[in-house]
Amino acid sequence: MEWRGRRQSDNIEDRRADGGGGFRSGPGFRIPIGGGGRGGGIGIGGLIFIVIVCFILGINPLTLLSGGDIDLGGGSSGQQQVQRAPQNDEMKAFVSTVLAETEDTWTQIFQQRGGQYEEPKLVLFSGRVDSACGLASSASGPFYCPGDRKVYLDTAFFQQLSGQFGASGDFAEAYVIAHEVGHHVQNLIGVLPKFNQMRKSMSEADANRMSVRVELQADCFAGVWGKYTDQKGILETGDLEEALNAAQKIGDDTLQRRSQGYVVPDSFNHGTSAQRVKWFRKGFTSGNMQACDTFTPSYQQL
Template structure:
């Protein structure tokens, strides 16, 4: 993917290095699961991840109230700063994230404008270790996520290292897919999909909510594919980029993650979609370049 020298978004908050306290859980956010805690301490166990995901998707809007015991504050004003590891806020990874976010802004602004609507840019928050959002408190172990409450994407860029080293999904377009997927949730929030889902799931059984969650996630994958197609049409993709994104989608499918972490799958617990589903819906969006092709709520997925 050709990204250097292109426009970078100003809608990025660098909270890396902020001092935080409390319980490392999130609430109500739309996230990419990573199948287990991080190595080296501070991560959640597999059971912990499952509990977090169940709470995020199955219970009411604000499940962190049950977990954190109250509001959790943090230090720092969210401005650009040095990270805890001494990495400058204008490092190459930050430039990459800003560039990809800018590209999604351009794409979705164009798509919304074509239907007579105005796209509202989200904010992307870079954090290290732990972060507080309007959806509650989260740790890096939960993976990247989108919070409808503040319309922000949250990303610990060390997730990209894990995506490559642990899951075998390397490449800049694989990383861009992760960002575009979370932006896809923002699009869902703007068009009313997420508010409706949050309302409906309070009346659903666990199985029903998981099934609906899969459809929500697959649509975000399809929206990421729509962005990918528009980026390809601009001439910014290289040979092999599409395969990178499809491989990433495959590696973070529910069935693949469960096989890797526990050795067996529990289909009724799937809430993001199988590897085959995630690849198929990303490819559908990529092939069409049209968000109208991303109706995951009608028929089989």
């Protein structure tokens, strides 16, 4: 991925010098690194806008209005101010560049649909971090918090992605960032607020199944971003394969087999490796948000 020399986003909060505070796992929408669930605050969008965008995406609003909640983080942020920012480094430059590319892509897509894209902040942290969704450890993996509309990333995760899971490459890392930004897009168009509502009346198994649909759509949105990036001539030979390999390595079934030797489908909350590969590829091939409807009954067909 030819990222050097390109625009870098100003929407970076560098908290790597803070060190964080206490620990509470489960906030936000995350890239899984060992199974387990997630929670999140509520971001409310306008109902009319939600209905319009659901129509554009081909999502049935009634499907999203059937109940549920993931508001585990409450409404207050409790967020610490940055005391001092570490010096710039290559990883920060890479993350800033990828974030800038997502900003350009989603701004263009929203404008084409008569809307305005609200850029998220991306928080770099080390070890632990405080967010509107609570305190989290880097062991939980990257996550998006709807409560403050921020992506949280400990870049040490990329070392784990490469060394532990065998998913190396800069475009594999870019896929991780684009996936979390995909959750921000879902928050803006009303998918996440409706998912929060739905969880209130759902069993754990049903909530997990709906979570899979949400996560696969974020994968598809990441693929849409990848298509726009490819059209700029930024991608190099093998980049797409890096992203698909990463999607395969962090599927729920693959992670469960790795960690416990067997799979429990009712506990899946991100999707199988095959599903994650399929939906990233679908977004990348189409370059169209409308192709990312994971809320129809046929979404699981491979």
